[in-house]
Amino acid sequence: MENVLVKCEKLDHFGRGLGHVSGKIIFVPNLLVGEEALVKIVLDKKKYMIGEIVCLNNKSEDRIKPKCPYENCGCAIKSLNYEKTLELKKEKVLEILKRYSGIENVIQEIVPSGNIYAYRNKITLKVKNGKIGYFKNGTNELIEIKRCEIASEKTNQIIKVLSQTDLCKAKEIIIKDFGEVMVIIKGDMNIDNLKPLVNSIYMNDVLIYGKENIITQLGDFKFYVSKDAFFQVNMDVALKLYNKVVEYLDNGESILDLYSGTGTISLFLSKYFDNVTGVEINKEAVRCANLNKSLNNVSNVRFICGDVSKNIHNLKAENIVVDPPRSGLTNGGISDILKINPKKLVYVSCDPMTLARDLKLLKDNYEVKEVTLFDMFPWTYHVESVCLLLRK
Ligand SMILES: C[S@@+](CC[C@H](N)C(=O)[O-])C[C@H]1O[C@@H](n2cnc3c(N)ncnc32)[C@H](O)[C@@H]1O
Incomplete structure (x- = not known):
């Protein structure tokens, strides 16, 4: 053309x-x-x-001249000065909230990431014809990489070892570096050179080396990180975000942590509430959440394994925190939350579009008091929001 x-x-x-x-x-x-x-x-x-x-x-x-030489990877705004990327993200959420929910003047600040490089604790590498890299956005065209600047130095050492290994039979390699390191392989490859660098290796869902789960520290708590369960990708920002959730909620008797994952937010809240109930659909995440409860000697938290849309209509609580996936809340979930009628609702969102859609449905009953943004994913267009809603 x-x-x-x-x-x-x-x-x-x-x-x-x-x-x-x-x-x-x-x-x-x-x-x-x-x-x-x-x-x-x-x-x-x-x-x-x-x-x-x-x-x-x-x-x-x-x-700016980006540290990373590759085009079309996930870091869409890596050529823009970091301060400007923060302004861009703030303007984006401002515009989306105004246009899709009619809500204005609520954004307090955008909290930057402490580390703007080497911040990711998890990366997913694709393997094609024995080469490793990322798929070009929206395609299965491989961009071969030698390093990833947003991944940790240990992850980059592993990438180097992988690039010297025969990967003809491998398809995908996930590296999780949480201090302890886990590698999750789809396909087949020789793992001898990886062993000295890692604590755990899975191949095609089977543990073939080291520990079943790795352990990490976040704030005052230790957490198990498993092969399949979700964990926030940026530890510095995750800690700041969880502290903001705690700050927005003060303390009280009862709280529901909906979409609770491995129980991270529930455990942070356990210090300030008499009883905490987490609801999470992923069985593996709930198993980890219960392990995390024991690991940290916490007794005032319980976890329900199930779909939020089907499991909360009988529950009661003065406060609710929700941290749904990108798709946001369901209409059924929103009407159940409205029936529970908490005094305070904190909405943690990784997608401002679904946040705006859901706030529009909640705003007749709840005042959107303030929103704090967090730069969980520097150099990408993604932004995390934490929103405080007060019952009218
Ligand atoms: C963004 S993560 C948040 C996890 C946790 N709050 C954290 O900070 O680590 C969203 C979680 O929602 C869970 N989830 C997705 N759909 C769900 C549903 N319908 N009911 C309950 N949990 C769900 C996912 O398995 C995932 O653990």
């Missing part, structure tokens, strides 16, 4: 440069506001186009 000249007017919610060509919108990854570039059109749809930079005509003063 032909090349066109594009001037970037703003960044969209996915961190892509947005411009117009003959009145039609064009999205160009890695083009910053004010920059003009010669762009190759790679997709031409009825209402929009997607382009790739061929040649940048001028550079924004907010452009």
Whole structure:
């Protein structure tokens, strides 16, 4: 397709440069506001186009040289100055809340990540034809990598070892570095060179070396990290976020921790509430949550294994915290929360769109008092929100 000249007017919610060509919108990854570039059109749809930079005509003063040399990985905004990435994320949530829930003037601040590199405790590497890397966004085209700058130094040592290993029969390799290290392999490979670097290796769901679970420390608590259960990817920001949840809730008699995962928020809250009930659908996460309870000698927390949409209608609590997956709350879940009628509701969200949708349904009964944003995923367009709602 032909090349066109594009001037970037703003960044969209996915961190892509947005411009117009003959009145039609064009999205160009890695083009910053004010920059003009010669762009190759790679997709031409009825209402929009997607382009790739061929040649940048001028550079924004907010452009930095990213540490990572790879294009099209998950770090969509790695060429933007870090302070500006924080502003961008704040503006994005402001705009989404205003447009989709009619809520304004509630965002307090965006809390930066203590480490902007080497912050991720988990990465998923794809393997194709014996090479390791990431799949280019939305495709199964492999971008071979030698390092990942947002992963830990230990993870990068493991990547180096992997790149010197025959991976022809491997398909996917997950590395979890929580101080103790777990490697989860799909497919087959020789693990001898990995053993000195790690504490646990699974192959095709079977433990083949070391410990069943690894252990990590977050704040005053120790947590088991298992092969399958969710754990926040950035420890520094996770700790700041959990402390904010505690701060928003003060203390009290009873609290429900909905979508409780391995019980992290429940354990943080156990210091301030007489009784805490976590609800979580993933059996493995609940098993870990119970292990975490014993590991930390906590007795005022219980975990229910089940779907939030089906298990909370009989429960009572003065306070609720919810931390759902990207899809947000269900309509049934929202009506059950409204029936429980807590005084305070804290909503932890990893997707501002579903947060805005759910706040719109809650706002007749609850005042959205304030929202604090957390940069859990530096250099990506993702942002975590913690929202305090008070019963009207
Ligand atoms: C974003 S994670 C939060 C976990 C935990 N609060 C934490 O900070 O580690 C969302 C959790 O919701 C669980 N989940 C997803 N759908 C669910 C449902 N319908 N009912 C209960 N839990 C669910 C997932 O298994 C996952 O552990």
